Amino acid sequence: MxxxxxxxxxxxxxxxxxxxxxxxxxxxxxxxxxxxxxxxxxxxxxxxxxxxxxxxxxxxxxxxxxxxxxxxxxxxxxxxxxxLKSDIPQNVEVLRKLKQTDYQLFGLTNWSAETFPYALENYDFFQIFDGKIVVSGVEKLIKPDPKIWHVLLTRFNIQANESVFIDDNQKNIEMAQSLGFITIHVLPETNLEQELVGLGISI
Structure with a gap:
């Protein structure tokens, strides 16, 4: 796929x-x-x-x-x-590179509906998602509840088996795998670009 x-x-x-x-x-x-x-x-x-x-x-x-x-x-x-100290520059750099490709980019975040607008206003890279972001506090659902992934899949009409899901939380990664997503578990030492290239994604 x-x-x-x-x-x-x-x-x-x-x-x-x-x-x-x-x-x-x-x-x-x-x-x-x-x-x-x-x-x-x-x-x-x-x-x-x-x-x-x-x-x-x-x-x-x-x-x-x-x-x-x-x-x-x-x-x-x-x-x-x-x-909210800062962005994580090496991973934001990967996101900016992906913007130049044909891949569709989405956000799926556990974040309060009241505090997320601050991040949105203060970090320009969120604009790359072009509004294709599912925020737990807005949906009243939180990862690893599978329902929040279903919100993303249904709202944007995408398939789990055609999608890479990137998260730093092991429980979220395990749930996403069980739903059919390809996953990347981000740890402090993870080279995100290398991981994506390893999945055949050209950046």
Whole structure:
């Protein structure tokens, strides 16, 4: 089957986001920071905002649960833009090269509907997708729920077996494989261009 489509996850693939970029200086105490991120503002909590829960509701829920951490919890989304450190230049470069080819390019991201517009406005490479982006917070679905891949396939009338899906999360990769996608699991050491070329994609 000929590859026609290339689908990018954003965080960890094209964008370098990590709450530690803000909280490292905020706490100035790595042990306390890690405790907070593992037990209070843990990724499962943040994922609910990515699934469509409002930032304010998510914040109030956690403040009620952990009143002694109220100041830190409220600081989380107030300083979200600091956590979005930068793009990942080598992978964005690959995206820009792909724009010059005949492949269709898509985005499939777990991202809050409230914070995604900031990234869209501040990083020009998102325009390359020409609006062909599925955002979990908008759809009220989140990877690895297979339904969010089906939204992408149906909305843009594409086939999984003609598509490469790129993500940094192992669970998302496994789900995409089970749905028939060709996959690339991005790790910090991954050379994305080499991986794509290895699949027969000419860049």
């Amino acid at each position: 000929k590859i026609k489509n290339i689908i990018f996850d954003f965080g960890g693939v094209l964008m370098d986001w990590n709450p530690r970029y803000f909280f490292k200086d905020y706490f100035n105490d790595d042990e306390k920071m890690e405790y907070f991120l593992e037990n209070v503002a843990q990724s499962e909590w943040n994922e609910e905002q990515d699934r469509g829960r409002s930032l304010s509701e998510g914040t109030e829920i956690q403040v009620k649960k952990f009143p002694e951490w109220e100041k830190e919890i409220r600081a989380y989304y107030d300083n979200w833009t600091i956590m």
